Amino acid sequence: MTSTNVFSSKSEVAYAEIRDRILSGALAPGSRLAQYELAESLHMSITPLREAIRRLSSEGLIDLDTHRDARVARMDAAEARQLFEVRLSLDPSAVELAAARRTEADITAMRAAVERLLPVTRQWGEEALTAHRDFHRTLYRASHNDVMVRLLDDLWDKSDRYRRIGLVLPPGDGPRTRDLDEHRQMMELVISGDGERAAELMRNHIRLSLTASAIEVLEAR
Amino acid sequence: MTSTNVFSSKSEVAYAEIRDRILSGALAPGSRLAQYELAESLHMSITPLREAIRRLSSEGLIDLDTHRDARVARMDAAEARQLFEVRLSLDPSAVELAAARRTEADITAMRAAVERLLPVTRQWGEEALTAHRDFHRTLYRASHNDVMVRLLDDLWDKSDRYRRIGLVLPPGDGPRTRDLDEHRQMMELVISGDGERAAELMRNHIRLSLTASAIEVLEAR
DNA sequence: GACGCTCCTCGTAACTTATAAGATGTTCGG
């Protein structure tokens, strides 16, 4: 499924690169994407670039204004809340499926991912964000539902944009100390096959997630 | 949010048209999409066409084979099942939110949509499918969560591809008679604000949905 | 506030390059 060879055509490169810049914040929300400039900076002509931009626009990361310009999608509290609500529904379902279907390979991967979480509990930063994302992704994969995995990966990336806001602007305290425990516990529940409790834990995990602080920050302005 | 003006640029037209042909089955799964031919049939050059194709490929409706060709994504029982699982999680959440947030306008829209369901209960057909889709969409909208609405609209369209399989190939009995009742009941629960029971009903509604028969059909070959 | 100037996206078209598949041919063991 979704074979779609991965030969990085230029269009693919443009897509990945721009997406990354947007999600990482390198391209600020609302900033303009000039075709010719961007094409030059990515060492390609505008044809593949435009394909990438259109794709990103259909994913909601870019706002296209016909005959005008393309801009990085703005962020607002409403969208943060909506992403949050969707994940509150999907994430628990994913772990529930994972608990029913995890394989030995999944278990190994999860244990490895949770270990990588350990060294970065003190403070948020790019490594901590990556490790955190990887752990959740490993959980998602264990659901063995590609459609769900794709959705969740995407939702995660989009929520992460908001997480950064909530983290970077305020003092930026590290991940909650109970976070690591929670992750470990969630993993154990998945491994033991207790989908119901794993889902419940995930629900709480998301409720307490830092998205909330991003909403506050956005609402404050 | 997702303003993205709707001025139908050619690229947009191509996207909508091809998507429609795929979902409606006019373009069979696995069939080839030749750039130049298609461009001609859509009265445009390949530039906007390629933008559309890339978009559809990133949505999973088209499989792209670099330097070779583009084909309509194939269908299989695994994907049907996955779509089904995702909707089993999201649809109930949507009605739960809807029950909490429906406005007068939503209520009017839902009542109108359920009426349009009435004349087409006897047999499945394009009108019945459209009316059915519209009713569910109206429910989704009442959740007032744009992110969720977008996801569900998309999931609906994709599942509908499978529904058609389950309907068209076998004798093609009409919508179950209890379907109309269920829809009406679900709507009333949303209107009365009983999110919990509405969600529960939706879960059952989806479980019994005809997607199941599509899975059987696909597995049989 | 109407006109025109300018900028930039949208779309077209012709051309070059890259890649995969199949046909064709070539070599070498039996």
Place this chain on the structure above:
DNA sequence: CCGAACATCTTATAAGTTACGAGGAGCGTC
């Protein structure tokens, strides 16, 4: 001499470049 394995040529088509034209949007000017 036959046939199988392997290399090469041909062909079809996508991917990308470039140049150019059309037209909407904003802005300044009168």
